[in-house]
Amino acid sequence: xxxxxxxxxxxxxxxxxxxxxxxxxxxxxxxxxxWDALEDVFEDRYDADLQITAKGTGAALALGKSGDVDVVAVxxxxxxxxxxxxxxxxxxxxxxxxRVTWAYNYFIIVGPESDPAGIGNLTGSLAPEEAFQKIQQxxxxxxxxxxxxxxxxxxxxxxxxxxxxASAGYNYxxxxxxxxxADSWYIEAGTGMGATLVMADxxxxxxxxxxxxxxxxxxxxxxxxxxxxxxxxLNVYAVIICKNGSHYEMADNLVNFLRAPEIxxxxxxxxxxxxxxxxxxxxxxxxxxxx
Amino acid sequence: MSLIEVVDLSHTYGERxxxxxxxxxxxxxEVFALIGPTGAGKTTLLRxxxxxxxxxxxxxxxxxxxxxxxGTQRLEIRRRMSFIHQxxxxxxxSVYDNVACGLRWRGEKGNRIAQKVDHILEMVELAGxxxxxxxxxxxxxxxxxxxxxxxxLEPEVLLLDxxxxxxxxxxxxxxxxxxxxxxxxxxxxxxxxxxxxxxxQQLADRIGVLLDGKxxxxxxxxxxxxxxxxxxxxxxxxxxxxxxxxVIAGNEGIAMINVGDDxxxxxxxxxxxxxxxxxxxxxxxxxxxxxxxHQTAVRSSARNSFQTKVTGVTTIGPLSQVEMNCGxxxxxxxxxxxxxxxxxxxxxxxxxxxxxxxxxIMERKxxx
Amino acid sequence: MTEIWDGLTKAxxxxxxxxxxxxxxxxxxxxxxxxxxxLASLICLPLGSLIHFHHFRGKRALINIIQTLFVMPTVLxxxxxxxxxxxxxxxxxxxxxxxxxxxxxxxxxLITPLLLGLTISALSxxxxxxxxxxxxLGASSSQTIWLVLKEARYAVLAAVIMGFxxxxxxxxxxxxxxxxxxxxxxxxxxxxxxxxGKGNLELAIALGIILLxxxxxxxxxxxxLQQR
Numbered sequence: 001x002x003x004x005x006x007x008x009x010x011x012x013x014x015x016x017x018x019x020x021x022x023x024x025x026x027x028x029x030x031x032x033x034x035w036d037a038l039e040d041v042f043e044d045r046y047d048a049d050l051q052i053t054a055k056g057t058g059a060a061l062a063l064g065k066s067g068d069v070d071v072v073a074v075x076x077x078x079x080x081x082x083x084x085x086x087x088x089x090x091x092x093x094x095x096x097x098x099r100v101t102w103a104y105n106y107f108i109i110v111g112p113e114s115d116p117a118g119i120g121n122l123t124g125s126l127a128p129e130e131a132f133q134k135i136q137q138x139x140x141x142x143x144x145x146x147x148x149x150x151x152x153x154x155x156x157x158x159x160x161x162x163x164x165x166a167s168a169g170y171n172y173x174x175x176x177x178x179x180x181x182a183d184s185w186y187i188e189a190g191t192g193m194g195a196t197l198v199m200a201d202x203x204x205x206x207x208x209x210x211x212x213x214x215x216x217x218x219x220x221x222x223x224x225x226x227x228x229x230x231x232x233x234l235n236v237y238a239v240i241i242c243k244n245g246s247h248y249e250m251a252d253n254l255v256n257f258l259r260a261p262e263i264x265x266x267x268x269x270x271x272x273x274x275x276x277x278x279x280x281x282x283x284x285x286x287x288x289x290x291x
Numbered sequence: 292m293s294l295i296e297v298v299d300l301s302h303t304y305g306e307r308x309x310x311x312x313x314x315x316x317x318x319x320x321e322v323f324a325l326i327g328p329t330g331a332g333k334t335t336l337l338r339x340x341x342x343x344x345x346x347x348x349x350x351x352x353x354x355x356x357x358x359x360x361x362g363t364q365r366l367e368i369r370r371r372m373s374f375i376h377q378x379x380x381x382x383x384x385s386v387y388d389n390v391a392c393g394l395r396w397r398g399e400k401g402n403r404i405a406q407k408v409d410h411i412l413e414m415v416e417l418a419g420x421x422x423x424x425x426x427x428x429x430x431x432x433x434x435x436x437x438x439x440x441x442x443x444l445e446p447e448v449l450l451l452d453x454x455x456x457x458x459x460x461x462x463x464x465x466x467x468x469x470x471x472x473x474x475x476x477x478x479x480x481x482x483x484x485x486x487x488x489x490x491x492q493q494l495a496d497r498i499g500v501l502l503d504g505k506x507x508x509x510x511x512x513x514x515x516x517x518x519x520x521x522x523x524x525x526x527x528x529x530x531x532x533x534x535x536x537x538v539i540a541g542n543e544g545i546a547m548i549n550v551g552d553d554x555x556x557x558x559x560x561x562x563x564x565x566x567x568x569x570x571x572x573x574x575x576x577x578x579x580x581x582x583x584x585h586q587t588a589v590r591s592s593a594r595n596s597f598q599t600k601v602t603g604v605t606t607i608g609p610l611s612q613v614e615m616n617c618g619x620x621x622x623x624x625x626x627x628x629x630x631x632x633x634x635x636x637x638x639x640x641x642x643x644x645x646x647x648x649x650x651x652i653m654e655r656k657x658x659x
Numbered sequence: 660m661t662e663i664w665d666g667l668t669k670a671x672x673x674x675x676x677x678x679x680x681x682x683x684x685x686x687x688x689x690x691x692x693x694x695x696x697x698l699a700s701l702i703c704l705p706l707g708s709l710i711h712f713h714h715f716r717g718k719r720a721l722i723n724i725i726q727t728l729f730v731m732p733t734v735l736x737x738x739x740x741x742x743x744x745x746x747x748x749x750x751x752x753x754x755x756x757x758x759x760x761x762x763x764x765x766x767x768x769l770i771t772p773l774l775l776g777l778t779i780s781a782l783s784x785x786x787x788x789x790x791x792x793x794x795x796l797g798a799s800s801s802q803t804i805w806l807v808l809k810e811a812r813y814a815v816l817a818a819v820i821m822g823f824x825x826x827x828x829x830x831x832x833x834x835x836x837x838x839x840x841x842x843x844x845x846x847x848x849x850x851x852x853x854x855x856g857k858g859n860l861e862l863a864i865a866l867g868i869i870l871l872x873x874x875x876x877x878x879x880x881x882x883x884l885q886q887r
Contacts, residue, residue, distance in 0.1 A: 055856065062858025152841060154857035177841075188841035190853040191834065199838050202746055202756050341795050366799055374795035380788045383810050392806070393796040440796065450795075 018049040021250045024063045025073040026156055027192055029237065030054035032212040032279055034270055038263070046253050056155035056192070064088060067244030071251050075210075075237045076156035078163070089240045090248065092255040102258040103237040103267050103280045107160055109227040110197075110214060111206035116145045119206075120226045128230040129168035135206055136170070139185030147205035151196050152188030156235075161208045164232055197221060210235055212279040215271075237280070259284050292355060294319040294480050295340055295448060300349035302335055309335045310346070311504040317448075320478040324495030326485055326515075328527065332504045333484035334377070337450045340482065341374045370397060373441035377453040379433035381425035381440075386417060389425045389436050393444045411443040415469060431462025438469055449473070451483045455490065470494060488528060492516065500524050516572070518651050525570050525653070531612075531622040532571040535655060538563050545594070545647055552618035556594040557650035566655040575649040576623035578613065579642040580633055594647040597621070601639040604630060611635065615643055666864025673865055674872070681866075685873060688846040691759050692827035695766035699774050700819050702767075707778030708804045722779060728772035736769045737835030744836065757838035762846070765832040770822040777818030781811040813885060820881060824874065847873075 029035055030052065039050050055063065057074040061083050064072040074080060080099055083089060089098040109119065109131055117138040119131035138146040151158040165172045176186055187205065189196045193213040200207040201221045214225065227233075239258055241251040257263055264282035272278050293316030302310040309332045317323050325333050338344045340351065342358065342365045351358045353368050373393075382389050387408055394404045412418045415435040420428065425436050434454065441449060451470065455463040471494055473479055485491050491498050492512040499509040500519075508520045519525035525533055536550035538561050546559040548569050555569050599617035606612075611630035615621045621643055625635075635641070673681050710721065742748050744756040755761045785807045793806045808815060830848035837844035839853055847870045854863040 056858075058857040058859075059855065060858075062860065065858075153853055154859075184842065187843075190839040190841060190845065190849065192856075195834075195838070198741075199757060199840075204746075338791075343791055343794060366797070369795065370797035372795075373797075374792075376788060376792060378788065380786075380792040382789065382792075382806065383812075392793075392798075396796065396798045396802050437792075444797070 016047075018043065018047050019247060019250050020049045020051060021071065021247050021254060022051045022053070022069040022245065023071045023073060023254070024053050024055050024060035024069040026057050026060060026075050026237070027054045027194075028075070028157070028210040028213045029073060031194060032216050032271070034212075034267070034280065037266070037270060038258075041263070041266075042254065042257055045257070046250065048250055048253070050254075056151075056153050057159065058154035061088075064240070064242040065244065067242065067246075069242060070245030070247050071239060071241055071254055073237060073239045074156060075235055076159035077236065077238075078159055079154075079156075080238055080240065083240065088243050090243050092239075092241050093252040094256060099238045099240055100255050100259065101236050101238045101283045102255075102264075103283055105211050105235050105278075105280050106228055107157065107208055107233040107235050108211050108214060108225045109206060109208055110200070110223040111226050112204045113222065113224050115226055116142070117206070122227060123229065125229075125231050127227055128164050128232050131227050132164055132168045132170075136168075136176070136185075147185050147187060147203055149187045149189050149196055149200040149203060149205045149207045151193065151208075152190045153192070155193070157193060157208060157210060160233075160235065164208070167232055197223065215275050215277075215279060236283075292319075293317055293352070294321075294354055295482075296352040297336075297340065297346075298350045298352070300336075300339065300346050300351070302332075302339065302344070302346045302348075304335075309504050310339075313349070313504070313506050315499060315506055315509070317480060317482060320480055321497060322474045322481045322483070322495045324483050324485060324491030324498045325501055326488055326491045326498055326527075327501035328486060331501045333501055334452050336501070337374065337452050337482065337484055340448075341372055341450050342369045343374070370444075371446060372448040372450060373444055373446035375434075375437055375441055375449070375451045375454050377456050379430055379437050379457070381428070381433050381436050383426050384424065385422050386412070386425050386428070386436055387421045390440045390443050393440060397444070407443050408439075411439045414442070415439045416465075429462075431458050431465065434458060434462065434466060435469070438466065442469075442473060445477070446479065448480045448482070451481065453484055453486065455487070456485075467494065488516070500527060502527065519570070519653065521653060522568060522655075525568070525651075529572070530570045530651070531573040531624075532569075532576075532620075534569045534571075534619055536567055536569050538565045538567060546652065548652070550619055553597065555650060556647045557652050558648050559650075559652040561652060561654070567652050568655050570651040570653065571621075571645055571649060573612065573622045573624040576621065576643050576645045578623055578625060578629075578633060578635070579644065580640075595650070596642055596644040599641060599643050601635055601637055601641060603637055604635050615641065617643065662860040663864055665861040667868060669861045670865035670868035670872075674869060681869065683842075684845055684847055684850055684866075685869065687759070687844075688827055688848070688870070689873065691762050691833075691846060692766060692823060695763045695826045696770065696819060696823040698763070699767045699770050699822055703771060703774035703778055703822075704808065704815065705804075707775050708782060708808065710775070711779050711782040712800075712804060712807075722776070725772050725776045725779070729776060731769065731772065733769055733829040733831035733833075734835060736765055737832035740765050740768070740832070740836045756836060757840060757844060759837070759844055761836040762833050762844060765836045766826040766829065769829060769832055770825050773825055774818055774822040777821060778815060781814030781818055782807055784814055785810045816881060816885060820878070823877070827874070828870070 025035055035052050042048060043050055057076040057079055060072045060074050061079055063069045064083065065088050084098045091098050092100055109128065117134045119134055122130050135146060135148050139148060150161060162172050165176050170176055178184060189199050193209060194217055196207055197209060197217050201223050239255055241248065241255065264284050267280050268278060268282045270279055296316040298314055300310055300313040327333055339346050345360050358365065358368060390408045390411060391404050394407060412421060415438060417432065417435055417439065425433060428436065455466050458466065467490065474481055483494055497509060497511055498515045500507045500515060502523050508515060508524050516528050519528055519530060522533060534550040536548040538546050539549045540547040541563055544558055544560060546557050546561060548555045548557055548567060550569060557569055561567055597617040599615040599621065601613055602616050603614040604611055606627060609627055610624050611627050613623045613625060613630065613635055623643060740761060743750045744761055745751055789810055790803060790807060793803045798806060828848065830852055833846055834849050834852060837849065839845050839849040847866055851863045851866045854866065
């Protein structure tokens with residue numbers, strides 16, 4: 001034991017300690033493996049030790065508020081705005097706002113191949129809202145056949161879902177959640193994206209998911225993507241430096257790193273050969289045109 | 292006919308032979324004491340008789356019928372017997388529930404149970420303890436609960452394994468009285484294992500000596516204590532003086548036995564030349580001070596009298612054990628008071644006297 | 660640190676106001692874990708007695724295996740059941756995945772080794788002499804087993820409490836086979852995990868305190884029962 005400690009101390013004393021930067025990231029970015037791909041590049045470039053914890057957006061921001069992480073990478077504009085308004089953030093170097101967007105993709109509505117609510121053929125910019133309306137109406141009337149599984153965990157995906165319900169003309173708490181009884185068509189899973197997908201698959205239900213996680217889980221599921229167009233399905237990933245954290249400089253490095261042209265290029269091509277389509281799109285308009 | 296009979300019973304625990312081809316029959320209403328040192332196999336024999344264990348070999352007959360080695364019939368027969376353990380064993384419940392359990396197991400009705408339990412608790416003087424948890428009782432009280440628990444079942448056979456070994460003298464006396472009361476009143480057949488010879492003598496109609504897994508001798512108290520069959524039994528029953536000798540003359544039932552330098556007279560019909568043991572119980576030896584005027588008178592009533600020197604005195608309760616040397620070692624037991632009156636101490640010259648009828652002669656087999 | 664204090668005040672608030680949603684979740688926790696514990700006890704007490712009172716080859720090995728399974732991870736049980744009960748799994752036709760029934764089964768599987776092992780060791784605490792005494796007093800096999808269970812009642816009750824405690828405090832299996840569905844399979848531990856995931860630390864702590872409070876009430880009740 002003592003020998004081990006001595007070896008560890010000697011092993012570390014040879015070089016300078018890499019600077020630790022703590023990041024809370026939304027699960028979709030982590031589960032797809034994007035952070036694994038970015039981490040090594042960043043650590044090599046800045047001699048940093050990137051410590052990443054994967055949480056729902058709500059929990060990630062809570063860690064940011066308490067200063068338990070230095071940077072948050074999340075995807076819920078409403079919660080992000082509240083975080084900034086609460087004065088928990090600082091501006092990153094070279095950027096004009098606290099919230100720095102760096103990647104995006106689209107949410108998709110997935111469901112059973114039989115598509116009992118018939119949402120697969122909807123088109124147009126309001127297709128998501130229409131789909132939700134159909135699911136709600138069919139769910140009320142033909143309980144057994146049409147079900148919707150909600151994340152129900154205050155994550156970014158859950159936030160997006162609530163936005164769609166509101167945009168479709170519903171009062172989320174009164175019309176959708178209702179009394180939350182066991183036989184309801186609306187099932188609040190209160191769990192992560194992966195588990196929610198598994199549950200929707202088992203219960204032959206619809207659900208809203210980010211495209212990246214769905215692609216990663218698709219192999220084990222009978223669910224099929226039914227709807228992927230509509231402005232409201234846009235899913236934007238942002239990074240924010242936390243005021244109560246530390247290592248501001250290294251945090252600046254991370255923000256600039258994510259928006260650096262070569263990294264944006266890396267994000268654009270991430271796992272494309274595997275899935276045949278991109279999981280994420282780079283944000284920076286100035287970099288989009290790059291090869 | 293015997294109520295319980297075991298035939299050629301043998302039992303081993305692993306490598307150890309505990310019972311060796313044992314034969315024993317106990318009559319109905321008989322009180323039988325099984326005496327023997329610790330580890331002789333008494334408990335094992337009782338457990339086998341109570342059908343708690345299946346013997347490795349041999350048969351058991353109850354009321355004339357052979358007992359199968361397994362099956363429900365064993366339970367039925369076991370329910371006609373009851374067993375009292377050496378260490379008082381009570382269940383973690385009230386005294387009442389302890390005593391009632393056997394009746395409940397036999398499906399007896401509630402009011403009958405209450406009646407019987409109350410009556411038996413009265414008998415063992417524990418009526419006031421009915422609602423106490425039995426685990427809070429003293430050892431003596433707990434053993435009375437155990438006895439009541441067995442007696443309430445009115446068993447045909449009561450097996451008692453050293454029932455008083457762990458108890459104080461007062462509790463021992465209470466238990467012994469209860470046992471003899473039940474034996475008299477109910478004519479219950481009893482088998483009492485004990486290493487306390489006086490208890491065996493006091494309670495039993497018949498005694499069996501169990502030595503090293505073998506039933507060496509059975510008989511009434513007089514047979515066992517006066518006329519042990521061999522040296523081992525003699526030693527176990529407290530025959531302190533066991534003298535090796537040879538019969539040198541015999542006349543009208545009186546034999547002259549040469550025990551080294553001296554000759555002892557004993558009632559015996561062994562022929563001349565027979566190698567024997569001459570056994571004398573220490574309490575059968577009387578001591579007198581070497582005083583010439585007594586000498587002749589003593590000689591006339593007892594055939595054996597030796598002038599000897601005391602080599603040591605040990606006090607055992609109210610008695611004194613006096614060791615003497617008269618060419619052979621002789622031990623006598625006298626009351627402590629007479630030892631003091633005679634001023635017995637090492638070096639004192641005394642006459643040790645015993646009758647020819649007080650000498651038990653048994654055959655001596657050549658040592659192997 | 661303020662979260663803990665806030666959690667405490669929130670717990671008190673929720674408790675004294677008998678918050679209906681909280682009550683529903685608490686009752687469901689009690690119901691599911693209580694049922695699991697009861698059913699497991701009905702299986703394990705007789706089965707444990709059977710194992711204890713019979714001598715057979717491999718008994719020692721069996722007890723070793725049972726004791727090893729004490730540490731069975733809850734998520735492993737969850738995963739195992741998820742595979743079995745999934746629509747694609749061999750028991751999928753029951754359609755009980757993500758229902759309280761699945762949770763009861765999961766918790767039963769989880770606590771069975773614990774209850775079985777502790778029952779056996781509870782019974783081992785009863786001396787051979789007591790068993791012999793019962794037999795010699797004419798108890799049949801089942802009467803003997805019942806007596807020995809009664810003699811070991813404190814240790815047996817402790818085993819049952821341990822089983823219940825493990826059932827009501829586990830989250831891995833409840834989350835995997837229950838799914839934490841609001842109004843159906845949401846229990847205290849899964850809500851704690853959910854609320855902590857949402858960043859609602861105060862509520863999570865409050866719920867944790869309420870779980871402990873529940874445990875306290877149950878323990879006091881059982882202790883009263885023991886003293887009688």
